[in-house]
Amino acid sequence: MKKIPKFKDDREAAAFWEKHSFEDYQGDTREAEIRFIKKPKKTVAVRLDPEDIQSVESIAERKGLSYTALIRMWIKEQLAREAG
Numbered sequence: 756m757k758k759i760p761k762f763k764d765d766r767e768a769a770a771f772w773e774k775h776s777f778e779d780y781q782g783d784t785r786e787a788e789i790r791f792i793k794k795p796k797k798t799v800a801v802r803l804d805p806e807d808i809q810s811v812e813s814i815a816e817r818k819g820l821s822y823t824a825l826i827r828m829w830i831k832e833q834l835a836r837e838a839g
Contacts, residue, residue, distance in 0.1 A: 759783045 759780050762768040773808040808822070823831075 757783065 757779050759818065760771065811825060812822045815822040818825065821829070
């Protein structure tokens with residue numbers, strides 16, 4: 756089995772893997788342990804008109820999201836814009 760070379764940076768690694776098959780280097784790999792940590796969230800109550808909630812739910816459904824995930828996404832986008 757071939758050995759995976761050491762790369763100086765991600766660009767060099769990407770160039771290598773564009774020209775080589777991972778199948779030739781499987782013996783030089785090991786299983787990785789990955790843990791995801793969820794940040795704690797704080798609940799906030801916001802009063803909205805029923806029509807606005809229906810609109811958000813409709814948009815979220817089209818995007819394949821829950822309406823709460825869509826609202827969080829919109830808030831994060833606006834905060835990023837305001838931060839400049």
